[in-house]
Amino acid sequence: MKVELARIAGFCMGVRRAVDMALSASNGGDRPVYTYGPLIHNPSVLALLDVRGVKVLRHIPACGEGMVIIRAHGVPPGDKERLISAGFDVIDATCPRVVKVQMLARHYSAKGFWCVLAGDRGHPEVVGIMGHAEEGRCILVDSEGSVGALGLSGPYVILAQTTQDEDRFDRLSGLIMDRYPDGRVFNTICDSTHRRQEEARRLAMTADAVVVVGGRQSANTRRLAGIVEECGKTAIAVETEDDLDRKRLAGFRRIGVTAGASTPNWVINKVAREIEATPGVFEPVWRRVAYRSVRFLHESSLCTAMAGGALAWAAAVALGSSLVPAIPVSFLYIFAMHTLNRLIDREAGAYNDPLRVRFLVRHKSFFFGASLIAILASLVMALGLGFRPFLMLLILTCLGIFYAAPVIPAGLRRKALKDLPGSKALFVSIAWAAVSVIVPAAARPFEPVRLAWFALACAFVYLRTALMELLDVQGDRIVGKESLVIAIGEAKTLQLIRTGAVALAISGLFLSILGQFSWRPVAFLPASLWLYYLSRFFSGARIRENLKLEFMVESGFFILLFSVVVMSAWG
Numbered sequence: 154m155k156v157e158l159a160r161i162a163g164f165c166m167g168v169r170r171a172v173d174m175a176l177s178a179s180n181g182g183d184r185p186v187y188t189y190g191p192l193i194h195n196p197s198v199l200a201l202l203d204v205r206g207v208k209v210l211r212h213i214p215a216c217g218e219g220m221v222i223i224r225a226h227g228v229p230p231g232d233k234e235r236l237i238s239a240g241f242d243v244i245d246a247t248c249p250r251v252v253k254v255q256m257l258a259r260h261y262s263a264k265g266f267w268c269v270l271a272g273d274r275g276h277p278e279v280v281g282i283m284g285h286a287e288e289g290r291c292i293l294v295d296s297e298g299s300v301g302a303l304g305l306s307g308p309y310v311i312l313a314q315t316t317q318d319e320d321r322f323d324r325l326s327g328l329i330m331d332r333y334p335d336g337r338v339f340n341t342i343c344d345s346t347h348r349r350q351e352e353a354r355r356l357a358m359t360a361d362a363v364v365v366v367g368g369r370q371s372a373n374t375r376r377l378a379g380i381v382e383e384c385g386k387t388a389i390a391v392e393t394e395d396d397l398d399r400k401r402l403a404g405f406r407r408i409g410v411t412a413g414a415s416t417p418n419w420v421i422n423k424v425a426r427e428i429e430a431t432p433g434v435f436e437p438v439w440r441r442v443a444y445r446s447v448r449f450l451h452e453s454s455l456c457t458a459m460a461g462g463a464l465a466w467a468a469a470v471a472l473g474s475s476l477v478p479a480i481p482v483s484f485l486y487i488f489a490m491h492t493l494n495r496l497i498d499r500e501a502g503a504y505n506d507p508l509r510v511r512f513l514v515r516h517k518s519f520f521f522g523a524s525l526i527a528i529l530a531s532l533v534m535a536l537g538l539g540f541r542p543f544l545m546l547l548i549l550t551c552l553g554i555f556y557a558a559p560v561i562p563a564g565l566r567r568k569a570l571k572d573l574p575g576s577k578a579l580f581v582s583i584a585w586a587a588v589s590v591i592v593p594a595a596a597r598p599f600e601p602v603r604l605a606w607f608a609l610a611c612a613f614v615y616l617r618t619a620l621m622e623l624l625d626v627q628g629d630r631i632v633g634k635e636s637l638v639i640a641i642g643e644a645k646t647l648q649l650i651r652t653g654a655v656a657l658a659i660s661g662l663f664l665s666i667l668g669q670f671s672w673r674p675v676a677f678l679p680a681s682l683w684l685y686y687l688s689r690f691f692s693g694a695r696i697r698e699n700l701k702l703e704f705m706v707e708s709g710f711f712i713l714l715f716s717v718v719v720m721s722a723w724g
């Protein structure tokens with residue numbers, strides 16, 4: 154089934170900030186952690202927070218202890234004061250954009266203006282904003298019918314709940330201004346909401362139906378479904394992939410997928426992937442076969458292993474090693490290590506790529522056995538090259554197996570090597586470069602060109618792994634995994650990848666221009682520029698589609714191989 158994902162969907166800035174604050178608080182020790190009311194309107198996230206020990210405080214007790222997180226919707230100032238007086242430490246996760254509306258309500262009502270708030274009656278954000286205005290100076294308007302009963306006398310301002318529909322707000326404020334001209338309009342609708350709604354309209358134009366993913370209580374999710382229906386298309390609201398009616402979906406040719414601001418990426422991806430996997434009645438057989446093949450390559454780690462094989466092939470051509478066993482040793486080693494690590498470390502994968510985890514778990518015995526055979530086969534091949542290659546591969550294999558296993562002595566904060574901040578990109582880059590460059594030629598005397606190629610390959614794999622970590626950031630953050638992206642943030646990681654890709658391209662070029670190692674280093678130029686392009690592509694506001702993006706990242710190794718083969722042919 155053809156699926157088009159909305160370019161803007163999932164956690165908005167305010168929700169992501171609130172969830173991050175709650176997750177950080179839950180990592181902070183033994184003190185109880187609460188959210189004042191449900192943090193966001195999404196059952197998957199609430200269930201996750203519950204598992205992490207973050208409980209919901211529905212009423213403020215006379216006395217209490219621990220931390221209380223105020224959700225992104227905000228609260229009236231009186232609630233915050235009562236929480237503090239009860240003895241809680243309060244973490245205010247009110248979205249800065251909601252704070253701006255609260256401040257406007259406070260400022261204008263204190264100056265004697267009426268505040269007319271366009272919003273949904275009873276919504277926590279509305280309750281919070283009204284609580285910031287002077288007593289009795291804020292009036293809620295939730296329909297065109299309620300405009301007539303306003304009875305305004307004197308100056309007033311019109312404000313909007315941040316998730317209101319633009320068209321509806323324009324209509325309401327136009328009606329009010331026609332009736333009571335002495336007013337001023339502040340369009341306080343969040344641009345994130347606006348862009349989401351525009352994207353839902355665009356999807357409704359191009360798709361036959363649009364699946365809207367989000368909690369049933371989420372106002373902005375319901376509004377997205379309403380927009381799709383206003384455009385004359387079918388809107389299918391679901392909370393998770395379990396709500397999908399596959400029979401109904403099969404009758405559409407093209408399905409759009411969008412989601413409310415409180416829907417996590419892992420839920421959106423699961424829904425999108427389930428729809429993709431649903432055979433459509435109009436879908437040609439070749440498309441179904443192609444999709445299943447691509448998905449199998451991705452979920453079985455064969456795609457990653459092929460990338461490792463391509464790196465070894467490129468190194469063998471550049472350094473004059475024999476292609477056999479260099480390519481199979483690298484392919485088998487990388488296949489085994491990635492499969493075993495994914496089987497051992499399934500916690501973050503359950504959020505980042507749940508379908509892959511489900512696939513691996515379903516065929517656990519097969520993949521476990523296949524990994525052991527791959528390890529043995531690669532060791533036997535390495536032994537055929539000599540004792541040194543065998544020993545080196547054995548060390549790399551032990552490191553690879555113990556990377557995710559709890560081998561660090563009890564009593565220390567970190568349990569496994571994978572828990573060391575930023576360790577994954579470093580370990581993976583050294584292992585890939587060593588197995589593809591050093592192991593095949595380890596029996597030969599030392600050559601400087603091998604060291605140079607090892608360093609360039611290491612840097613290349615490091616940048617590739619940092620890009621992959623960007624795909625996994627949401628799940629890693631949830632389970633508290635300290636990846637490079639978590640340690641330095643998404644923006645800095647992207648900057649590091651860009652700078653690294655440019656530095657790698659320039660280093661390769663200069664080494665070749667200076668006559669060092671002939672054409673070999675410059676072969677990294679096209680592949681580095683590809684990584685640079687991907688870093689820009691990743692920074693666009695789009696949902697991380699693991700399947701497609703992982704293939705794009707791994708294709709960098711085939712670009713490298715192609716460059717090496719072409720350059721070696723030209724000499």
Ligand code: SF4
Pocket residue numbers: 165166167168225248249250251315316343344345346414
């Ligand atoms: S939708 Fe906008 S205002 Fe509301 S929480 Fe998200 S970023 Fe903040």
